[in-house]
Amino acid sequence: MNYGMMVYVLMNIAKVEGFLMFIPAIVSLAYGERDVALRIFEIALVSAGVGMAFTRKRPTKSELFIKDGLLIVGLAWIIFSVIGAMPYFLTGSIASPIDAFFETVSGFTTTGSTILTDIEALPIGILFWRSFTHWIGGMGVLVFVMAIIPLSSGNTMNIMRAEVPGPTVDKLVPKTKQTAKILYYLYIALTAIEVVLLMMGGMPFMDSLTNSFSTAGTGGFCMRADSIGYYDSAYIDGVITVFMILFGINFNLFYLILLKKFKRIFKSEELKAYLAIIAVSIGLITWNIYAMYGSVLKAFRYASFQVATIITTTGFMTTDYNLWPSFSKAILLSLMVIGACAGSTGGGIKVSRVLITFKYIKSEIKKVIQPRSVSNITMDEKLIDDTVTKNVSAYLLIYTIIMVVSFILITLNEFDIETSLTSVITCVNNVGPGFGNLVGPTGNFSTFSVFSKLVLCLDMLLGRLEIFPILFLFSPRIFNRRF
Numbered sequence: 001m002n003y004g005m006m007v008y009v010l011m012n013i014a015k016v017e018g019f020l021m022f023i024p025a026i027v028s029l030a031y032g033e034r035d036v037a038l039r040i041f042e043i044a045l046v047s048a049g050v051g052m053a054f055t056r057k058r059p060t061k062s063e064l065f066i067k068d069g070l071l072i073v074g075l076a077w078i079i080f081s082v083i084g085a086m087p088y089f090l091t092g093s094i095a096s097p098i099d100a101f102f103e104t105v106s107g108f109t110t111t112g113s114t115i116l117t118d119i120e121a122l123p124i125g126i127l128f129w130r131s132f133t134h135w136i137g138g139m140g141v142l143v144f145v146m147a148i149i150p151l152s153s154g155n156t157m158n159i160m161r162a163e164v165p166g167p168t169v170d171k172l173v174p175k176t177k178q179t180a181k182i183l184y185y186l187y188i189a190l191t192a193i194e195v196v197l198l199m200m201g202g203m204p205f206m207d208s209l210t211n212s213f214s215t216a217g218t219g220g221f222c223m224r225a226d227s228i229g230y231y232d233s234a235y236i237d238g239v240i241t242v243f244m245i246l247f248g249i250n251f252n253l254f255y256l257i258l259l260k261k262f263k264r265i266f267k268s269e270e271l272k273a274y275l276a277i278i279a280v281s282i283g284l285i286t287w288n289i290y291a292m293y294g295s296v297l298k299a300f301r302y303a304s305f306q307v308a309t310i311i312t313t314t315g316f317m318t319t320d321y322n323l324w325p326s327f328s329k330a331i332l333l334s335l336m337v338i339g340a341c342a343g344s345t346g347g348g349i350k351v352s353r354v355l356i357t358f359k360y361i362k363s364e365i366k367k368v369i370q371p372r373s374v375s376n377i378t379m380d381e382k383l384i385d386d387t388v389t390k391n392v393s394a395y396l397l398i399y400t401i402i403m404v405v406s407f408i409l410i411t412l413n414e415f416d417i418e419t420s421l422t423s424v425i426t427c428v429n430n431v432g433p434g435f436g437n438l439v440g441p442t443g444n445f446s447t448f449s450v451f452s453k454l455v456l457c458l459d460m461l462l463g464r465l466e467i468f469p470i471l472f473l474f475s476p477r478i479f480n481r482r483f
Contacts, residue, residue, distance in 0.1 A: 001057070001067065001068060001071075002059070002061055002063065002065070002068050004059035004061065005059050005061065005063075005067060005068065006071065006072055007054060007074075008054070008055055008058060008059055009072050009076070010072065010075060010076055010079060011050070011051045011053075011054035011055045012051060012053035012055050012214070013051070013076045013079060013080060014047050014050055014054075014079060014083060015047070015048050015051025015052050015055060016051070017047055017051075017080055017083050017084065018043075018044045018045065018046070018047030018048025018049070018050075018051055018083075019044070019048050020040070020044075020132070020136065021040055021043055021044035021047065021087065021129070022044050022385055023089065023126045023128075024040055024125045024126070024129035025037045025040035025041045025044060025125065027124060027125045027128045027349045028040060028123060028124065028125025028128075031124040031125065033123045033124065033125050035091075036091050036125050036126065037121045037125060039087070039090050039127070040087050040091065040125060042090075042318065043083075043086045043090060046063070047083050047159065051443060052254075053321060054076075058166055066435075067472075070468060070469045070472045071469070071472055071473070073469040074461075074466060074470050074472055074473045075471035075473070076401060077108065077109075077223070077461055077464070077465060077469075078211045078461070078473075080108055081101060081104045081105045081108055081461075082101065082104075084104040084108060084129075084314070085097065085100040085101045085103070085104040086100075087125075087126060087129055088100035088103055088104065088126065089314065091123065091126060092471075093122050093123065093126045094115070094116075095167050097126045098450050098453055098454065099115045099446075099447065100130070100455070101457060101467065102115055102445070102453045102456070102457055103115055103116065103130070103339075104133060105457045105461060106460060106461050107130055107131075107133030107134055107137065107219065108133050108134075108136065108137035108431075108463035108464075109137060109347075109430050109460040109461060110125075110137050110138050110218050110219035110220075110221045110313070110347065110430055110464065111219065111220075111313075111315070111347070111427060111431065111460045111463075111464075112214070112220030112221055112315035112346060112430075112431070112432030112433070113315075113423075113425070113426060113427060113429040113432050113433070113439070113444075113445050113456070114221070114313070114432075114444050114445065115444055115445050115446045115448075115453070116444060117444060117446055117448070118153060118225070119222075119223070119224070119225045119235055119264065119425055120223070120224065120225055121176045124206065125189075127210065127223045128206070128209075128210060129220070130210075130221050131209075131210035131211070131213040131214050131221045131223070131378060132210075132213055133219075133221075134213050134214045134217030134218075134219030134220075134221055134379055135191070135213035135214075135216055135217045136217075137217055137219070137234065137464070138187070138216055138217025138218060138219065138247075138345035139183055139187050139251075139345060141219075145280025148167060160427055163391045178379060182430045183251050183304060184341065186251055186254050186255065187216060187251070187345075189217045190216065190243070190246060190247065190254075191213070191215075192212075193218070194208075194212040194215060194239065194243045195208045195209055197214045197239045198211060198212065198236060198239055198240075199267070200250050200383055201231075201235040201236045201239060202233070202236075202401055203231060203232055203236060206223070207223055207224075208478070209225050209232075210222070211223075211228070211240065211353060212243075214314070214316070215240055215243050215247060215314060215316075216243075216247055216345065217247075217345050218244065218247050218248065218312045218313050218314040218340065218344075218345045218346045218347070218430075219314065219315065219432070220309070220314045220315025220316050220432040220433075222316065226317075227238060227316050227317035227318070227441070228305075228316045228317065228318050229317055229318040230358065236461075237305050237318055237375075238301075240303050240305070240316065240482055241308045241309075244308040244309055244314050244316075245278065245308050246446070247312060247340075247344060247345050247346065247443040248274065248308075248311065248312035248341055248344050248345075248346040249271060249339030249341050249344055250268070250270065250271070250341045250342055250343035251344065251426050252343055253268060253271060254266050262264060264380075267380045268354060268380055269272055269379055269380055270341050270342065270351050270352045270355060270379070270380075273351050273354070273355055274341050275312075277311065277335070277338065277351070278307055279309065281303075281307045281311070281331050281335060282303050282304045283309045283329060283330045284298070284327075284328075285299075285303040285307060285324075285331055285332075286299045286300045286303040286304075287301060288325050288327050288328045289302065289325065290336075292323075292324070298307070301395060302318060302319045303328075305318050305319075306319070306321050307331075307332070307335065310335045310336055310431060311335040311338060311339065311340060311346075311348070312339075312340045312344075312346040313336070313339055313340065313346050313347035313348055313429055313430045313432070314346075314432070315426075315431050315433055317433065317441040317442075319441075320440070320441050320442055321440075321441060322435060322436065322437070322440040322441065322442070329435060333422070333425070333435070335348075335424065336348065336425055336429050336431050337349060337352070337429060338350075338351060338354055339429055346430075347429045347430030347431065348429045348430070348431075349395075349396065349399060349429070349465055352379070353392050353395065353396070355379065355390050356377065356379065356384060356388070356389060357392060357393075357396065358394070359377045359378075359379075359384075360376075360377060360389055360392075363375040363376075363377055377389060386451070395466065395467065398467050398471075399467065402428060402459065402462055402465070402467070403424055403425070403428055404426045405429075405456075405460050406455055406456075407420060407421055407424045409451075409452070409455050410423060410424055410452050410455060410456070411449075412449070412451070412452070413438075413448060413449055413452050417434075417439060418435050419436040419437075419438045419439055422434030422435040422436065422439060423438075423439045423445070423456065424456070425475065427456045427459040427460045427462055427463065428460075428462065428463040430457045430460060430463045442465075460471070
């Protein structure tokens, strides 16, 4: 274990977060919130100062291995969340430190679940920070840091693989730092375009900015208690729907567009399946809720927005889907689990894993019928290694165990089964709202016990980091192993 390099990376994380906090402090100052601005400035100075003190000298041994990468990612997200919770708690915006931590974890993991009951009463600077956490966490805390700081001369791809969602992560260019920069250039460009388009629809600048942050990170925090439904605009719904779908696509494909390698994009089975799932889901829900709205266009508008916000695990709301028929709710629940594409900012188990699982099942059935046959699993006309298939199977097994255990623990609240089950599903898959009156699109998590909130915080981190980096923190033997 390269402990010196681990401390160096983690302190760089604290330093970067400190500098990032100057932005909401300036926003608070611009809106006349002097006390809030001063408090955030103090937190930013301490965080940046401590980080700078520990990163003045780089360790001579800077190589990072897979184990180091996993542990750094797990610890980094916890440290980032603890520091990120301080503006909420120390400004008095959220009275409980556990609630502040829950809101911050929900922000950085781009879950969007909230404990807040009166969102619009918060200072503008805090609301900005709340949505900004989505934007930072969407592409990845460490990917962001790697884009601006040379962390290691060794294999930093091990950090990237541990943080970026999906079965596999590939370099776009030979250097990992350049890959991180390219991802963030694309991320910033798409965010900026959305801000402009929302402002063209009459949305105020700060609302446009924060909603774009939340869309880009597929998080769902909004400055308004009624979420996107507050604006009651078909144009705004349409813009956000399109961008939610875009941010649910593997960012490697956007880079291929810049390189004009369209053939490789059209070969993407995951993209085809992702778009097909969205199209079929919108069609079925539009048909199912048509009687509620009395208009095909209106039903399509609400169906398309909710399908996009759920499959990309964004969690925005334009209508109370709790009132929809069971068939539509069942589709949305399924989309919560499936999630977006690998290499996107979305959560869920990922479309690629679903495809690999179905192909593996098909392959095993074929072996039973024809024992001597050779059945290879391919994706995008490339052979899938057995290691990838095993990793996907292991992931799904552990994912199921975590869901079951968490569900049992949450039932200690004595809430109804729908609330207990969907609160776990929505947190593990980083969606935001669940089903039922308590945690549905018009509810929140404020009534949950402290123990339940901590369980759900763990679920959010496990879901965002795809389980293994967080599980490593609970395995003491891992510190003594060499790999």
